[in-house]
Amino acid sequence: MPRPVTTLPKAHLHLHFTGSMRVETVRELAEKHHLRLPDALTTGYPPRLSARDERGWFRFQRLYDAARACVRDEADLRRIVREAALDDASEGSRWLEIQVDPTSYAPFVGGITPALEIVLDEAAVVSREGTTQVAVIVAASRIRHPLDARTLARLAAQHAGSDPGTVVGFGLSNDERRGVTAEFAPAFGIARRAGLALVPHAGELLGPTAVESTLEAIRPDRIGHGVRSVEDPRVLEQVAESGVALEVCPRSNVALGVYASTAEVPLRAIVEHGIPVALGADDPLLFGSRLADQYQLAREALGFTDDELATLARGSVTASCAPADVRAAALADIDTWLATPPTD
Template sequence: MRLVTALPKAHLHLHFTGSMRVGTVRDLAQKYGSRLPEALTTGYPPVLSGRDERGWFRFQRLYDAARGCVRDESDLRRIVREAAQDDAAEGSRWLELQVDPTSYAPSVGGISPALEIVLDEAAAVSREEPTQVAVVVAASRVRHPLDARTLARLAARHAGEGSGTVVGFGISNDERRGQTSDFAPAFEIARRAGLALVPHAGELLGPAAVEETLEAIRPDRIGHGVRSVEDPRVLELVAESGVALEVCPRSNLALGVYDSPQQVPLRTILEHGIPVALGADDPLLFGSRLADQYELARTALGFSDDELAELARGSVTASRAPAELQKAALEDIDAWLATPTARDR
């Protein structure tokens, strides 16, 4: 079979802290004399659940423990660089790395310096590695909507069209917290700046959350959105909207949204003409990276190489990558598909 790591693709759903290698977290913990939870050391990878508040709390506790090991500029730069290198090894040509600069502001002098460090390293690594890196600024649902507006204005000041710029604005964390419509003004700030609007919805909550997000925010993409298949009417709304879904199969399984890989509704979504970009979400906690999502589609859901190539095309066209990068990636996807397999030779 053709290697999925050689398939050109874009990566549109990867969180900053969650992108870390487990070895990096352990190195940083040793650097600062921090004690990590067993789930990040001898008990790795962690057993997780997002089905209820208790399960989400455990997930968030591990996430916060990892984030607490990121304390200076060199740590921020290391995470950006390693994310780009790991993506490059898996065929990613374009990475939109999601970051909430609020999380790192206390260590580097504020949210502006935190974002500027990430952007500067994204620009530097894009000059040196095959993967071009841009940034999505992500607000948190557990904070006040006015905080989201502050971040949206910061994102707007750094808006651009290539690597080392902000290309999108989103919102993440526990879907069960906050009212989506309360964050609409922040997304309007981002829209006026020309940023892609990429909120999370429809993983921990059902189709009503997807519908509310479509109405309140009018997004370009939705992070996850898989629960929309539970209501045919909402699924049609997604299809009619032209919104792309960032589907993260291994995340869905790790958090208990689905009990088996065969239940991930990837094929149903595609059959309704909805663009899809596969993403790894939080490799640190889920123990899987970008190529693993394509392997799951192939082995558990029976996707052919033609269908995998179509997924890769969807990731590229749903991205904010520059036109010339998209064109080259799409041509190389066709070349991947034209490469004979051992069976063809």
């Protein structure tokens, strides 16, 4: 019998704030605020998604926006952080870096600073109470002006730290077909000077050229997705030489139509090229798949052994911004998981 992936210690480095919500939570918040949800989040759940073209991305974004519109007060923000931590804890996650753009929630709590501070405060609270330690990545959006990204980078810098309940990284998300990556470089410069990890998205909806331009313009510590770097051996080698870790989200890749099946996700090619990998769930609300499911998919669809799953878990921990003691404990417990014979 294989060892359960839910007890494999790991870190979770690619989880979006709105996308982390339980579908039951979205429905309850919609009822609380007297909002109507699309059928895809009620009777038609889980939604059928694709982002291979603009129409498919628009539908994905519309559902995402509908869920985000249900988050309208401090209690809602705190609930999302708490439930994300609880869900991660149930799946063996020791360290969670949840990604949030406070701009989305600012109108309801008095601005981007209060929005971020609420999230940070709850992250600190749940970290003291539970087994999963929670830190925050502030993410700018590619569909907004690069000057907005600088504003967010300065805000992130003011709350920079290395402990739970602090900002540990700065990202760039949304449709990577929009915006010019190099124009966001000044924002990442602000984050770099504050000691934050640089963790932009690239190489899921666009091919290896997007990964290459991100490496050149931003010099990231990690790249969200990056899977399509395998389409160009030269770019794949660049990724390997850079030491950048890739946050691979298999279910996301399939749900958005990047690959037809999990078996096509090039996780093994990436790992065999010596590139560090951290598996992530991305947006469980819309993809119907949480963190442990990504490890199960690697096992069932890609043939990863328990030794290889342990290597992936180690990669997630070492690529994280977790404090040294959290890393050391998680790595030791990964060894214990692997050394313990599986039971019936």
